[in-house]
Amino acid sequence: MADPSLQLWHSSRSRGYKNMNEALEGDDTLPVVAHESWDSLRKRLLLLDDNESLMTELRRAVHFASMSEALQFFQNKVDITSRNQDPRSSEWLRLLLRCVRSAQDLPQDCYDDDVLAKSFRPEAGGGFGDVYKGSLRGEIVALKVPEVEQTAALRREVLLWRQLSHPNIQQFRGVCRNLFAPRLGIISDWAQHGTLIDAAVTMPIAFLNEYRPRWVNDIVAGLQYLHDRGIVHGDLSAENVLIDEGHTYSARLSDFGLSRLASSHTRTHGIFGGKTSVYYTSPELLKRLGRSPDFACDVYSFACTCIALYSGKRPFHGIVTQIDSVILQGLRPAMPVDSATDNGRQMPHWLSALVENCLRQAPDERPTCQTIIRVVRSHI
Numbered sequence: 058m059a060d061p062s063l064q065l066w067h068s069s070r071s072r073g074y075k076n077m078n079e080a081l082e083g084d085d086t087l088p089v090v091a092h093e094s095w096d097s098l099r100k101r102l103l104l105l106d107d108n109e110s111l112m113t114e115l116r117r118a119v120h121f122a123s124m125s126e127a128l129q130f131f132q133n134k135v136d137i138t139s140r141n142q143d144p145r146s147s148e149w150l151r152l153l154l155r156c157v158r159s160a161q162d163l164p165q166d167c168y169d170d171d172v173l174a175k176s177f178r179p180e181a182g183g184g185f186g187d188v189y190k191g192s193l194r195g196e197i198v199a200l201k202v203p204e205v206e207q208t209a210a211l212r213r214e215v216l217l218w219r220q221l222s223h224p225n226i227q228q229f230r231g232v233c234r235n236l237f238a239p240r241l242g243i244i245s246d247w248a249q250h251g252t253l254i255d256a257a258v259t260m261p262i263a264f265l266n267e268y269r270p271r272w273v274n275d276i277v278a279g280l281q282y283l284h285d286r287g288i289v290h291g292d293l294s295a296e297n298v299l300i301d302e303g304h305t306y307s308a309r310l311s312d313f314g315l316s317r318l319a320s321s322h323t324r325t326h327g328i329f330g331g332k333t334s335v336y337y338t339s340p341e342l343l344k345r346l347g348r349s350p351d352f353a354c355d356v357y358s359f360a361c362t363c364i365a366l367y368s369g370k371r372p373f374h375g376i377v378t379q380i381d382s383v384i385l386q387g388l389r390p391a392m393p394v395d396s397a398t399d400n401g402r403q404m405p406h407w408l409s410a411l412v413e414n415c416l417r418q419a420p421d422e423r424p425t426c427q428t429i430i431r432v433v434r435s436h437i
Contacts, residue, residue, distance in 0.1 A: 132164035169231030225279030227311035248299035275308035281426035291350040293358035295365035353420035360415035368393040
């Protein structure tokens with residue numbers, strides 16, 4: 058990152074910092090910018106009501122060569138505080154999200170235009186857009202191209218994904234600006250084995266009997282990682298869980314179509330248009346259209362995903378009436394059972410009981426991810 062030139066840099070030099078990168082690592086309570094500490098600057102900027110005032114005050118306090126450089130500066134601050142497990146990391150992220158919205162840009166390290174398209178024929182598609190196979194410095198990757206162009210909601214979701222790193226979260230690799238301009242191409246790892254529902258349908262039963270409990274654990278581990286960071290997935294389904302390439306066959310959450318910071322009042326329609334599947338949607342979201350999803354909504358969707366995994370079919374398979382109406386009336390997806398023509402599809406009793414609790418009508422009666430993962434790990 059280019060070293061920004063800060064106004065009244067003398068106060069930080071007097072603290073022994075040789076350059077801005079050292080100051081980033083320093084104590085947030087010490088004066089750094091214009092005799093002001095990082096803590097004070099962050100809190101003051103977050104109190105500003107409108108984005109224009111935020112940008113004006115940011116430019117007054119700190120001088121950068123470009124807004125992209127300023128965004129990268131705050132991204133580095135998020136990275137450092139997160140790495141140090143500093144609780145102020147979430148506040149730095151909120152400030153960065155606001156700056157990204159105002160600047161209509163992303164931090165420099167989000168962009169990677171070295172990617173090449175293997176073909177301009179989509180490998181998959183849906184309400185969100187298209188998925189293409191690409192190559193990034195010799196490695197096969199996925200290129201997700203949303204229908205929407207570069208909107209504020211799209212940049213916000215990309216930035217949130219950029220912050221995540223977990224074995225059960227699909228890895229964000231960058232954003233391509235050139236191949237599909239004016240639309241962005243969002244780069245992530247290629248999932249050779251497809252989605253969870255693909256695996257549930259195509260894999261042999263003997264293989265599924267071994268891996269399905271592991272995938273349940275993987276899904277809830279990824280979900281807990283998000284919730285621990287105050288992030289709601291908002292679009293969890295068997296179609297949005299990918300099976301890792303190679304011999305580990307790990308399950309990874311993807312397509313954070315409606316993800317948001319749980320305590321943020323800013324509603325986003327998500328990277329892929331917010332077209333979450335009604336078959337996985339909790340009754341409280343169906344009852345109040347426009348309501349933001351929360352942790353309890355994710356738990357409900359987790360239960361529906363487990364049903365799809367064991368049945369090999371989407372929840373409410375076979376019901377031809379309006380699904381939202383029957384869900385609001387209290388109907389829940391049928392539990393997978395063994396039959397002569399569907400051998401090996403029965404869900405274990407312990408998991409059936411857990412899923413039923415996750416499908417409760419009242420959101421506050423559903424277990425948390427922490428409780429779910431404790432139950433799952435006691436049985437696998």
